[in-house]
Amino acid sequence: MAKIAWIIGGGSGIGAAVAKRLADAGWTVAISGRRVERLAEVAAGRSIHPYPLDVTDSAAVAATISKIAADLGRIDLTIYGAAAWQPMQVGNYDFDQFQTVVDTNLMGVIRLANPLIAQLERQGGGQFAVIASVAGYFGLPRSAAYSATKAALINLLETMRTELAPRNIVVRMIAPGFVKSELTDRNDFPMPFLMETDDAAQRIVDGLTGSTRFEIAFPKRMVWLMKTIRFLPYPMFFWLTNKMLPKGK
Numbered sequence: 001m002a003k004i005a006w007i008i009g010g011g012s013g014i015g016a017a018v019a020k021r022l023a024d025a026g027w028t029v030a031i032s033g034r035r036v037e038r039l040a041e042v043a044a045g046r047s048i049h050p051y052p053l054d055v056t057d058s059a060a061v062a063a064t065i066s067k068i069a070a071d072l073g074r075i076d077l078t079i080y081g082a083a084a085w086q087p088m089q090v091g092n093y094d095f096d097q098f099q100t101v102v103d104t105n106l107m108g109v110i111r112l113a114n115p116l117i118a119q120l121e122r123q124g125g126g127q128f129a130v131i132a133s134v135a136g137y138f139g140l141p142r143s144a145a146y147s148a149t150k151a152a153l154i155n156l157l158e159t160m161r162t163e164l165a166p167r168n169i170v171v172r173m174i175a176p177g178f179v180k181s182e183l184t185d186r187n188d189f190p191m192p193f194l195m196e197t198d199d200a201a202q203r204i205v206d207g208l209t210g211s212t213r214f215e216i217a218f219p220k221r222m223v224w225l226m227k228t229i230r231f232l233p234y235p236m237f238f239w240l241t242n243k244m245l246p247k248g249k
Helices: 013-024 036-043 058-072 095-105 107-123 144-167 197-210 220-230 234-243
Strands: 004-008 028-032 048-050 077-080 126-131 169-176 215-218
Touching: 004 013, 004 058, 013 028, 013 036, 013 048, 013 197, 028 036, 028 058, 036 048, 048 058, 058 107, 077 107, 077 197, 095 107, 095 144, 107 126, 107 144, 107 169, 126 144, 126 197, 144 169, 169 197, 197 215, 215 220, 220 234
Parallel strands: 004 028, 004 077, 028 048, 077 126, 126 169, 169 215
Antiparallel strands: none
16 A cells, blocks of 8 residues: 655645655655645646645644545655745844744644644554754854744754654654755855755655654755854854855944
8 A cells, every 4th residue: 555645845846856756656645835836737647636735824734634634544754844935134133024934934833733643643653754954953144034943843853753752653854955946046145065956855755764763964064064063162153153144244
């Protein structure tokens, strides 16, 4: 029997590429996102089923989980990849910009958590993976909202991994570096170790299907760099992050 995967954010970017790879590997895949036409494009010709969803709508999230379970029988693997990102001006912490990013990146996972956990418990367990980012390893200049949500996700997922293991729910944290996508196309700064979308998708699929480890982080050089910076003494850390500011700021 084919396993069932549900990918939130499956209409474009990494989510779409992962959906196609899983479907080509024999999985039955449900994909969700706000853009109906993009979901249809990804689903065409494969065992992929579109379920339009706005992750800022709690009732819709719960209803979509119920519908997928009813239609496809169960949900073996859920990947939360919905994300909002926009560069911010240095020293500007605009509430509306923060709210948009937090509502999708962090609160979307919170809206999903309880109804998904209830479904996984009914069926005897499953996997829950969330795409965070290496940007969550420390506070990046000009990425206050995005980095803060990704750091919060890493912290949350560490807690969930411990708390949900006794319920046979395996929680995974995916931390990519820079990957070519609609989000990174907005960036106006250098992106070291930039990866192709399909390469990132293959690493995610390999990590999710080939092991049960908590952290799936790549590329390794970017991960090592970010983690090294995080553990520098604060005087050195702030000296280095100050160098990341645009000139004249």
